[in-house]
Amino acid sequence: MPKGQIGRLTGALLLALAAAPYIVAADAGPLVARIKEVGSEGAGNVEAAKAWRDLVALGPDALPAILTGFDGADDRSANWLRAAVDAVAEREVSAGRRLPAEKLEAFIHETKHAPAARRLAYEWLTRTDRTTPDRLLPGMLNDPSVELRRDAVAVVLKEAHEKLDKMDKDGAKAAFKKALSGARDPDQVEAIAKALKGLGESVDVAAHFGFVRTWQLIGPFDSTGGKGHAAIFEPEKHVDLAAVLSGKGGKEVRWTAYTTEDAYGNVDLNKAIGKHMGAAGYAYAVVDSPAERVIEVRASTKNAVKVFVNGKLVFAKEEYHHGKYLDQHVARVTLNRGRNTLLLKVCQNEQKDSWAQEWEFQVRLCDAVGGAVPFTIVKEGK
Amino acid sequence: MNRNTIARRGLAFCLLSSVFCLLPIANAGDWPQFRGPGGAGVSDDTGLPTTWDVKAGTNVRWQADLPARGVSCPVVAKGKVYVTCCGGYRQDRLHVLCFDAATGKRLWERQFTATGSTNSHPKTSMAGPTPVTDGERVFALFGTGDVAALDSDGNLLWYRALVRDYPTITNQVGMAASPVLWKDVLLLPLENAGDQSFALALDATTGKNRWKAERKRDINWVTPLLRPLGDGAEVLFQSSNELTAYDVLTGEKRWAYKAAGLGTVPMPVALDGLMLATGGESAALRLPSQNGEPEAVWTTNKLRSGYTTPTCYRKRVYAVNATFLNCVGAEDGKPAGAPIRLRGTFWASPVAGDGKIYVANEEGTVFVVKVGDKPELVATNPIGEEVIATPAIADGALFLRTKEHLYCIALKK
Numbered sequence: 011m012p013k014g015q016i017g018r019l020t021g022a023l024l025l026a027l028a029a030a031p032y033i034v035a036a037d038a039g040p041l042v043a044r045i046k047e048v049g050s051e052g053a054g055n056v057e058a059a060k061a062w063r064d065l066v067a068l069g070p071d072a073l074p075a076i077l078t079g080f081d082g083a084d085d086r087s088a089n090w091l092r093a094a095v096d097a098v099a100e101r102e103v104s105a106g107r108r109l110p111a112e113k114l115e116a117f118i119h120e121t122k123h124a125p126a127a128r129r130l131a132y133e134w135l136t137r138t139d140r141t142t143p144d145r146l147l148p149g150m151l152n153d154p155s156v157e158l159r160r161d162a163v164a165v166v167l168k169e170a171h172e173k174l175d176k177m178d179k180d181g182a183k184a185a186f187k188k189a190l191s192g193a194r195d196p197d198q199v200e201a202i203a204k205a206l207k208g209l210g211e212s213v214d215v216a217a218h219f220g221f222v223r224t225w226q227l228i229g230p231f232d233s234t235g236g237k238g239h240a241a242i243f244e245p246e247k248h249v250d251l252a253a254v255l256s257g258k259g260g261k262e263v264r265w266t267a268y269t270t271e272d273a274y275g276n277v278d279l280n281k282a283i284g285k286h287m288g289a290a291g292y293a294y295a296v297v298d299s300p301a302e303r304v305i306e307v308r309a310s311t312k313n314a315v316k317v318f319v320n321g322k323l324v325f326a327k328e329e330y331h332h333g334k335y336l337d338q339h340v341a342r343v344t345l346n347r348g349r350n351t352l353l354l355k356v357c358q359n360e361q362k363d364s365w366a367q368e369w370e371f372q373v374r375l376c377d378a379v380g381g382a383v384p385f386t387i388v389k390e391g392k
Numbered sequence: 393m394n395r396n397t398i399a400r401r402g403l404a405f406c407l408l409s410s411v412f413c414l415l416p417i418a419n420a421g422d423w424p425q426f427r428g429p430g431g432a433g434v435s436d437d438t439g440l441p442t443t444w445d446v447k448a449g450t451n452v453r454w455q456a457d458l459p460a461r462g463v464s465c466p467v468v469a470k471g472k473v474y475v476t477c478c479g480g481y482r483q484d485r486l487h488v489l490c491f492d493a494a495t496g497k498r499l500w501e502r503q504f505t506a507t508g509s510t511n512s513h514p515k516t517s518m519a520g521p522t523p524v525t526d527g528e529r530v531f532a533l534f535g536t537g538d539v540a541a542l543d544s545d546g547n548l549l550w551y552r553a554l555v556r557d558y559p560t561i562t563n564q565v566g567m568a569a570s571p572v573l574w575k576d577v578l579l580l581p582l583e584n585a586g587d588q589s590f591a592l593a594l595d596a597t598t599g600k601n602r603w604k605a606e607r608k609r610d611i612n613w614v615t616p617l618l619r620p621l622g623d624g625a626e627v628l629f630q631s632s633n634e635l636t637a638y639d640v641l642t643g644e645k646r647w648a649y650k651a652a653g654l655g656t657v658p659m660p661v662a663l664d665g666l667m668l669a670t671g672g673e674s675a676a677l678r679l680p681s682q683n684g685e686p687e688a689v690w691t692t693n694k695l696r697s698g699y700t701t702p703t704c705y706r707k708r709v710y711a712v713n714a715t716f717l718n719c720v721g722a723e724d725g726k727p728a729g730a731p732i733r734l735r736g737t738f739w740a741s742p743v744a745g746d747g748k749i750y751v752a753n754e755e756g757t758v759f760v761v762k763v764g765d766k767p768e769l770v771a772t773n774p775i776g777e778e779v780i781a782t783p784a785i786a787d788g789a790l791f792l793r794t795k796e797h798l799y800c801i802a803l804k805k
Contacts, residue, residue, distance in 0.1 A: 050557050052600035055550040062548050085507045086553040089538070093502050093548040100500060100546075126505060160481060195481055329585045332564035332611065335511040 038072040041065040042079035045094075046087040058090055066097045073098060073131075074113050080127035088126055095127075099134045109138055118146060125155035132158060151192035156379050163192045167201065174205070183209045190218070194380035196336055220374040220382025221275025222295050222352065226251055226265045229283045229291030232258040238290035238357045239314045239328045245292040245353060246318070251390060258289055265294070272372075274336070279356060279369040286358060286369070293354040293371065296388040299345040305383045310338040311356055311371040318353040319343045330359045331366040337380070345375075349388065422469040423784040423791070426522035426570035426615045427741060431659060433703035435745035435785035442748065442760050443771045444801045453789060453800040454496030459487055462519030463568065463739070466793050468493055468786035469527035472544055475798055476532050478519035483510040486518060488532045488540060493787050496800060500546035508536035508555035512566025515739070515780070520568030522615075522781075524578070531578050531596065535567040539580070541599060550599035560586030563611050570615040574625050574640045577602060581629060583612035591616070591629050593643060603643030607631065615659045619667070621681070628667070632656050635669040635677075635686075649677055649686040658701040658741075663709065663722045672696055676725055690725035694718050698738065700782075705744035706763055712738045712751050717759075719767055729767050734759050739780040752779040756794065775799070 044061040048054040065072060076098070079091050102109055114131045117123060136142040143161065150162035170185030183206065190202045190213065203213035216223055231243045244255050257263035268282045279291045307324065309317055312334045317325040324341040358369040375383050427433040444451035460479025467474050471494060477487040484506035490499045510518050518535040525531070529549060532540045537554035554561055561567075561582045569581035578594040589609040593602040608631040618640065619626040626637040626646055632654055637646040654671035661668040666676040666689055674695040677686040695702050695711040695718065702711035707722045716731040736753025743750050748770075749761040756779050760771040777794035784791040789802035 048551075052550065052552060052594070052598060055552075055599045059549055066547070084556075085505065086551070086556055089504045089507070089540075089551050089553065090548065092504060093540075093551070096502055097500075097546060097548070156482075157480070197481075327560065328587060329560075329564060332585065333511055333513065335564070338509070338511055338564070 038065060038068055038075035038079075041068075042076060042091065045090045046079065046083050048087050048090065058087075062090060062094055065094050066101075068098075070098055070102050070107070070110055073110060074117055077114075077117055077127040077131055078123065080124035081122075083124070088124070092126070092130060095130055095134070103134075103138060109134060111135060111139060115142075115146075121154055125153075125158070129155045129157045151188070154379060156194060159192055159379065160195055160198065163189050163195075163198050166192070167198065170205065179209055183211060187211075215273045216275050218382060219274070219380070220376045220385075222297070222373045222375065222387070223271075223275050224267070224269045224387045225277060225293040225295050227268045227277075227279070227282050227291060227293050228255065228257075228263050228265045229279070230258045230263070230286040230289030231291070232288070233290040233357045234258075234288040234360070236288075236314070236328075236357070236359055238288075239316070239326075239355075241290070243290065243292070243355075245294065246355065249294055249351070249353065251294075258286065275372045275374060277371055279358070279371070280367070283369075285367075288358070288360045289369070290355055290357045291369070293352075293356065293373075295352045296390050297345070297350050297352060297375070297385040298388050299347060299350055299383070299385050302344065302347045303383060304342065304344050305375055305377060307341045307343055307352070307373065307375060308337040308339070308380075309341075309354065309371060309373045310334050310336055312366075312368050313371070314357040314359070315339065315371065316355040317341055317373075318351075318355075320346065320350055321353075328357075331361060331363075331368070334368070334370075336372075337374075345383075345385075421787050422527065423786040424467055424469050424526065425524040425572055426465055426467075427659070427701060427703075427782060428743065428784065428786075430662065431572065431615065431617050432662060433701065433741055433743045433782070434705050435743070437785055437788050438746045439788050439803055440746035440748060440785065440790060441801050441803050444773055446775050446799060451801055451803060453802045455800070456491055456496045456498060456798045458489070458793070458796055458798055459501070460485065460519075461795055462487075462517050462793070463515075463780040464517075464519045464570070464793075465522040465781040466784045466791045466798060467523055467525050467530070468784055468791060469525045470544065471787070472499065473784075473786075473791060473798065473800075474523050474525055474530045474532075475793060476519040476521075476523055476534065478506075478510075478517045478534065482506075483512070483518055484536075486532075486534045486536065486538055486540075488523070488530065488542060490530070490544070490546060491798065493789075493791075493800070496798070502540065502542060502546055502548070504534075504538055504540055504551070506534065506536040507538055507553035508562045509564070510536055511564045516566035516568055518566070520566055522570040524571050524573045526573055529596065531571055531573065533571045533580060535562065537562050537567075537582075539571075539578075539594075539599070541578075541596065549597075552594070552599050554580075554582070554592075558582070558588045558590075560584070560588050562586075565611060568613045572616050572618055572627065574618055574627065577640055579616055579618075579627050579640070581612070581614065581616055583607040583610065583614075583629070583631065585609060585611050591627075591638065591643075593640070602641075605629075605638055605643045605645070608633065611656065613657045614655065617660045617662065617667075619662070619679070628660050630654055630656075630660050630669065632671075635660060635667075637679075647680055647684060647686060649675070649688075651675060655697070657699045658697050661702050661704055661709070663704045664707060666722070668695070668702065668704070668709065670695065670697065670702060674702070674725075676722075692720055692725040694720050694725075694727055697741075700738050700741040703742045703744050703749065705749065706747075708763070708767075710742050710744070710749055710761075710763075710767075712742055717742070717749070717751060717761060717767075729765070732761055732767060732769050734769075740782040743783055743785055745785045750783055750785075750790065752783055752792065754778060754780060758783070758790075758792070 166189040173182040460477040
């Protein structure tokens with residue numbers, strides 16, 4: 011073969027190799043789009059399954075495109091994409107081949123991308139390069155990914171304890187405060203608060219999490235036989251804090267101001283309203299938000315609950331005494347700039363078991379990663 | 393009763409017996425679902441170990457690390473073991489893993505992010521339901537309402553986020569009833585305390601709905617039981633007040649047995665020609681071949697089994713309750729032998745094979761009882777790790793899932 015021809019062929023080959031990732035990315039786009047069309051009750055599954063196989067066949071060059079596909083995907087289609095990333099990456103790593111590490115790392119650094127995709131890229135990068143956590147986590151204390159942020163907080167916590175071990179109290183205190191600024195998980199917040207308390211600093215845990223502590227309460231209303239959850243009592247129609255309403259058994263009930271001292275904002279209705287079974291109680295608060303903002307209202311209770319924001323029902327769950335967990339029920343809502351109303355209905359059933367006597371709730375207002383959003387409680391007179 | 397009636401009843405009994413005899417038959421040596429072939433908890437395998445020592449490695453063919461906790465059971469088919477796990481601070485990482493049954497090599501792992509609530513009692517896990525496989529495909533349901541269908545090489549066939557379709561189906565204690573598979577119909581028990589409580593049948597190829605049947609609105613952990621009938625089958629769902637049969641293809645209700653105090657954890661058990669509705673007062677039922685009323689043949693309170701399901705093996709029914717393994721005759725429900733004293737807390741159901749009953753307690757001890765006229769405790773094997781999952785028996789080995797590991801226990805070849 012003449013030298014010139016060899017040169018042209020080599021050039022063409024190099025060009026093809028250089029262009030391969032771009033060609034793959036172009037192929038991946040429509041496949042990712044097809045997967046993102048999966049809908050309710052299995053709609054689009056057949057088409058998505060075919061697209062998934064074709065996507066995985068594209069190999070590691072398609073990883074950035076698949077990861078980018080998480081952007082704007084609902085959690086249903088994100089799981090299809092997640093499985094595709096795992097299938098591609100696992101195959102490459104098992105075969106001893108390299109992943110496109112530079113592109114994965116660049117993707118991780120772009121915080122505009124979906125947190126779940128960035129975390130996934132981080133985990134695969136860490137599997138192939140053990141230096142990844144030390145390199146990346148120090149810059150992730152306020153990351154939009156709760157998992158990356160959690161690991162970053164753990165790094166700062168470790169540093170804080172090391173300083174404490176060396177009797178560097180001021181350094182330790184500063185490090186604990188730094189960790190607290192990023193911490194969103196209760197175990198880390200509690201550990202930090204405990205350490206800071208030992209160093210003479212107190213932490214307002216309820217404020218850190220954004221719990222609403224001051225409420226107007228009224229009840230009991232009749233929920234015999236569980237009817238209170240569906241019933242619409244007067245507070246759901248109109249809140250008048252000066253009103254005297256007819257409660258359970260015709261007894262007069264009034265709104266009463268109540269502030270909880272609990273570190274996690276728990277409101278014990280058995281204490282605040284009184285011990286009642288087959289009863290519904292309401293909690294009402296007016297909050298002022300400095301800006302219009304999308305937030306999460308996170309409620310927890312062992313009782314049946316309805317949550318209304320600005321008069322609109324945003325969450326309902328009719329389940330009794332199957333446990334109470336932080337952030338148990340989450341509703342994403344938009345707070346208006348200025349005045350907003352929160353109304354909860356919490357229903358207690360008539361179980362006689364000793365473990366079925368709690369009638370309580372807690373509510374916090376936070377962003378998507380669990381950080382408190384700014385708000386103030388507005389005192390509105392009767 | 394005249395001779396014709398006796399003959400007809402005898403014939404019917406023989407036919408029903410033959411039908412139930414078909415129940416446990418899948419691929420020989422496989423353990424494809426919760427409690428194995430037909431949900432019976434019984435394997436035809438022989439040469440199973442009686443004793444082992446995980447520390448010394450005696451009769452331990454292999455052990456594999458698991459990435460996270462789970463209480464679902466391993467399932468085994470065509471030389472592959474499938475296990476689900478759930479991890480992460482928020483318990484929102486859902487894992488499906490596949491191991492080589494012969495060597496323990498991890499073949500693949502897929503992860504999904506929980507789309508439903510991950511709240512549960514600490515004893516259970518979002519990896520509570522046991523997956524089901526036909527050897528070609530594995531179907532993994534999680535307590536979060538996520539369902540993934542994968543082929544045996546880990547390729548995703550379909551995925552459903554059931555809470556996106558039915559927001560209230562999860563419960564706050566932890567859904568743990570397992571799916572079952574009839575040919576191309578995947579049956580999901582989604583009975584719960586929310587306002588959407590139902591049994592759901594999916595097309596196993598596409599993941600799309602085939603039928604839904606409304607169920608009692610109450611928390612429930614009972615895995616359904618398939619009852620083959622000719623070319624079709626019934627699927628039996630048990631609630632606290634009723635054992636109900638549905639046509640597996642259409643969801644049409646066939647019959648119901650109503651009784652108070654039926655179990656909401658143990659599943660029904662196919663006996664030799666009868667069906668055991670389990671609970672405080674268990675009832676052995678003679679079932680109608682078509683629509684009709686089941687007839688209670690015997691009842692007993694000796695099979696109270698808490699969180700575990702009794703096992704029928706060699707014409708006897710064994711149930712672990714508190715610290716005893718009780719045994720009654722499958723034909724008459726009468727006590728058969730003295731209760732055998734065991735120790736510990738039991739979440740895993742007894743399984744049987746090779747003339748032995750294996751019972752694992754939460755503390756990580758597996759008791760081995762030799763069956764016969766006088767059942768006898770013959771071995772106590774401490775593992776030293778939490779065991780909540782019911783063991784699997786397949787390929788001549790016992791597969792034990794502990795808190796952190798998967799063990800293959802087998803005699804040396």
